[in-house]
Amino acid sequence: MALGKYTQIAGVIKPIVAEYTQIGGVIKQITINALGIGGDIEQVPVGDKYIWAGEIDSDRMYGIDDNYSVLDGWPLYGAPVVDPMDVACDDEGNSYWACAASGGKGVHKIALDGSITWSDTGHVATVTAICVDLDGNVYWGDAWGRVTMLDSSGAVQWTKIPYGSGVYQVNALAIDYSAGQLYAAYGTGGAGRVYRFQIALGNGAQVYTLAANILSISIDEGTPSLYIGDEDGDIRKISTAGYVYWTQSKYGEIYTVRVGHDGFGYFANGSRGDVGKFTLATGANVWLDEPAGTSYGVAVDAFGNVYSTHGAYGSVNAVIRKNNSSGVEQWTWQPYVNCEWRGIAVAPGIKAAGFG
Numbered sequence: 001m002a003l004g005k006y007t008q009i010a011g012v013i014k015p016i017v018a019e020y021t022q023i024g025g026v027i028k029q030i031t032i033n034a035l036g037i038g039g040d041i042e043q044v045p046v047g048d049k050y051i052w053a054g055e056i057d058s059d060r061m062y063g064i065d066d067n068y069s070v071l072d073g074w075p076l077y078g079a080p081v082v083d084p085m086d087v088a089c090d091d092e093g094n095s096y097w098a099c100a101a102s103g104g105k106g107v108h109k110i111a112l113d114g115s116i117t118w119s120d121t122g123h124v125a126t127v128t129a130i131c132v133d134l135d136g137n138v139y140w141g142d143a144w145g146r147v148t149m150l151d152s153s154g155a156v157q158w159t160k161i162p163y164g165s166g167v168y169q170v171n172a173l174a175i176d177y178s179a180g181q182l183y184a185a186y187g188t189g190g191a192g193r194v195y196r197f198q199i200a201l202g203n204g205a206q207v208y209t210l211a212a213n214i215l216s217i218s219i220d221e222g223t224p225s226l227y228i229g230d231e232d233g234d235i236r237k238i239s240t241a242g243y244v245y246w247t248q249s250k251y252g253e254i255y256t257v258r259v260g261h262d263g264f265g266y267f268a269n270g271s272r273g274d275v276g277k278f279t280l281a282t283g284a285n286v287w288l289d290e291p292a293g294t295s296y297g298v299a300v301d302a303f304g305n306v307y308s309t310h311g312a313y314g315s316v317n318a319v320i321r322k323n324n325s326s327g328v329e330q331w332t333w334q335p336y337v338n339c340e341w342r343g344i345a346v347a348p349g350i351k352a353a354g355f356g
Contacts (some may be wrong), residue, residue: 048110049301050347051230052095053320054084055339061087061097063114067106068298068333073114075335080119081108082161085345088132095345096138100266107140109154110116118154128344129184131173137184137199141170147184147197158202162195170258174226175199176240183240187213192230196240198221208242215255218265220280227265229254235267235283250276252295260300262325268295268308273317275308277327287327293317297344305330309341320344 010165047065050348059082086098093112093279094153095179099105104122107130132138144166149157168186175182180200186193192214197204216229225245229235233251238244252272259265264286265278267339275293278285295319304325311334318339319332 014301016167023100025117026105038062047345050093050095051087051299051307051320051344052087052089052346053297053307053309054087054097054342055336056083056100056342058112058336058339059083060336061095061110061288062335063095063112063335064320066322066332070335071112071114073112076110076114080106080121081110081116084127084342085101085126086130088138089345089347090132090136091348092253094345095218096130098140098343099111099159100126100128102208107138107150107154109138118147120154120156129173130169131175132291133175133177133199135275137177139173141184143172145170145186147173147182147195147202149182149199149202150276160197160202160204162204162206164195168237170187170332171214172216172221173218176219176224178221179224181240182221183207183226185214185216185217187215187231189213190231192228194226194238194242205261208238208328210236215253216267218257218259220259225280227259229257229269233269234271235265237280237283246283248278250285252276252282256298258300259303261302262300263305266298266300266306268298269296270296272311275321275323277306288328289321289323289327291317291329293319296342299344299346301346302348305346307346309344312339314338 007213051064054061059077061076061084063074071254082099084097085100088096095109095110105123108119109117111117116165125142127140129141129144138150142147146161147160168188170184172185182197184195192210192318197205213231214228218227226238231253234249236247250269252269255270256268265275274290276288292315293311295310306323308321319334321332322330
């Protein structure tokens, strides 16, 4: 890992993702650093914003900045990195991709310049979910129910198939980094499961079942609690032992649920096309954006800005969208109409990816 800043919160070491100061009695977020150079005050950028998103069908993987300018070395397409289903990122500009198409089944670590750092290939099933922790370890799940841990160099540490090959598909993963645990959301044929793995060796246990496919999962800090989204459009807050605190219907299909650095939840509900922000205490909506088209992926930056993927293949609604922390749309971007956007990630990552 690169040298960073850390602090202790409730007994847990946390990376500092933003800095603050008090101006006129109000806490303000610092957006620049300033340094005296040669007697002059010079501005030093706090950090760049990187957004990663993948399109299936057009088989393109994009890295863009916050003005949706494409980064040097991107987009990537063609073997071996084709048909990206999911993406995660770390705090050093690296992105991690789960790919699905024939000849491209596998996991790839891609540097900021678009070069492939390493690949884990030869998979027998579509890789459907991916996340990365603060040590650079990578976790992936596939359509046959496998969950695998790779170290930071891409070497396999363990592989587990808790329900047997082909029984349930892994739809999403979330890390409780401080406790050394990984949670997987499974779902096939109207049956959903949440399974907990111990990161050290991969041993684990089932913690929750549901009579619906569980499509997404995220985790907050503290106790902690899990947030799961299903094919019937419901989001549930549950304990790590499977106790249900609340259920909120958002309709559609909850393809993605996230917990942001700001202590709020976010979701995309598939065929409804909505993107929403909700309170973790009750699940009630803070705001709801209802654009045309479908919605699939959601990523939240350290300032509460929300990036989401939308639309079906060939649709004018097939865009990446940015909303600010109040839900106001900032921009939409469509580089290529014949696409179907799926996963999206934004630096410095999300709580469910171990950054929080």
